[in-house]
Structures are given as structure tokens and as C-alpha cells.
Amino acid sequence: MKNTAPIGIFGGTFDPIHHGHLRLAQEALEQCSMSGIRFIPSGTPPHRTVPLATAEHRLSMVRLAIHGQPGFAVDEREAHRTEKCYSFDTFSALRAELGAEQPLCLLLGSDAFLQFHTWHQWRQLIELTHLVVMQRPGRPVGNVIAQADATLRQQYGTRLAPSPRLLHESPGGHIVVLDMPQLDISATDIRSRAAQNKNLRYLLPDSVAHYIHTHKLYKS
Ligand code: ATP
Numbered sequence: 001m002k003n004t005a006p007i008g009i010f011g012g013t014f015d016p017i018h019h020g021h022l023r024l025a026q027e028a029l030e031q032c033s034m035s036g037i038r039f040i041p042s043g044t045p046p047h048r049t050v051p052l053a054t055a056e057h058r059l060s061m062v063r064l065a066i067h068g069q070p071g072f073a074v075d076e077r078e079a080h081r082t083e084k085c086y087s088f089d090t091f092s093a094l095r096a097e098l099g100a101e102q103p104l105c106l107l108l109g110s111d112a113f114l115q116f117h118t119w120h121q122w123r124q125l126i127e128l129t130h131l132v133v134m135q136r137p138g139r140p141v142g143n144v145i146a147q148a149d150a151t152l153r154q155q156y157g158t159r160l161a162p163s164p165r166l167l168h169e170s171p172g173g174h175i176v177v178l179d180m181p182q183l184d185i186s187a188t189d190i191r192s193r194a195a196q197n198k199n200l201r202y203l204l205p206d207s208v209a210h211y212i213h214t215h216k217l218y219k220s
Contacts, residue, residue, distance in 0.1 A: 005035035006103035006130065006167045009094065011087060014041045014058050015051040016212060017065045018204040020185040024134045027180040028107050029071055032132060032164040036071040040090065043081035052191060053217050055079040064207040086120040091128040103171050104129040109136040114144060117152040126155065129172040137184040141177050194218035
């Protein structure tokens, strides 16, 4: 059986990127022995309201946040798109570029995972990639999966892998749930603090806090 280090793919609005995102990526990299993580800031996401900061600002903040961190890279492919852009299309393109054998892992917080059945072509998406789900404060997967959508619950039951080592042995199809230090930080809360001129320190990298301040982001 082949054994290839997986690549982590981390999509989000990153409006702005914060320490919750960064710690999630670092935990996935280490716990799953991945070769690297690609951060893919969204353009116009299909599931949610339009981000407040432009794609250029959100990309710049991701670049600042991951600067100098080995294994972390930014992928701009979604950010520049103005039409709706689905993860299924992004992963189809990544699969074509990286080859049929390369293990891919879609990184998700547990809140996002519990909505996964609403994503465009989600069943086909799990064939293209593994899912690495990180427990998020207040949304422990084990506790809430029983109340989740029945089709998602069924996929979870059949695809749950006992160890991240299995992610190295196939290109996609498994679900792994990992623990991380619980950081109750959200971009929504950071935007609200920025709008009230509150200090953002220790919620996100200083370079990103400085960028928000300099560019007067999230002011109404
Ligand atoms: P918002 O508050 O605007 O909804 P967010 O902080 O949840 O934003 P997103 O860019 O929407 O950030 O999230 C991207 C991914 O990061 C999602 O899978 C989400 O579950 C995960 N995530 C965000 N914040 C945390 C956190 N504090 N801990 C763990 N995962 C997180």
C-alpha cells in the first residue's frame, strides 16, 4: 500500500485570519504528518454573506499571518474569482494538478463540518479528499453528530478513520476528528472589536492587527 504525506487544504473567508485558524492548521500539519498546508481564501462564498474586507485585503492578511512558517502557503485561486466558487470545483482542479494518488485533506472546524451536507456535491467531494475535522469550542463532533443530518451521520459512521495514519494510504474518502487547544476566537468577534476601536492583540498575529488598523478595515 502506498504511503504519501497528505497535503492539507484550508479554505475560509479569513475575514480576518486569526489564531484559531492558524492553530488549527498547525495541529493538522503535526498530528497528520502532512507535507504542507495551503490556505485558500474564498472569493464570493456560496454559503454565507459577502466578506467585509476585499479579497486583496484578506489575501494580504493571510500572507502576513503565515510569513516565515515552514509548510504554510497561500493559494490565490479562489480569491480572485467574482462568480460563485465551489469547493468541489477547487478540489477537482487540485486533483487534476496534483495527480490521482496524492492524499488531500480538507481542513474544517466542527461547526463547518456539521453543515457539510449542504455543500455543493458534498458526497463526490469526500471521494476527492479526506476530511480533517477539528473540534471547535461549543461544537464537539462526538456530542452533536447524533442530532446532525441523517445523511451526514451515515457518511460519518462509514468513513470515520481511527488514526490519521490512514490519511497517508489513500487519496481521499476518510474522515478524521482531531482535538486542538480550544481557542474561542471568531472573525465575527474580531470585526466587531475593530469596529469599536478595541485592541485586537493576542487574538491574531500582531502583523494582521497592524494591517487592520492601517487600512481602517471593519469600520462602519
Ligand atoms: P466568521 O466569524 O466570520 O464566521 P470564522 O472565524 O468562523 O469566521 P472562517 O473563515 O469562516 O472563520 O472559518 C474557516 C474555517 O476555520 C472553518 O472551517 C471554521 O470552522 C474554522 N475555524 C474558525 N475559527 C476557529 C477556531 N477558533 N477554532 C477552530 N476552528 C476555527
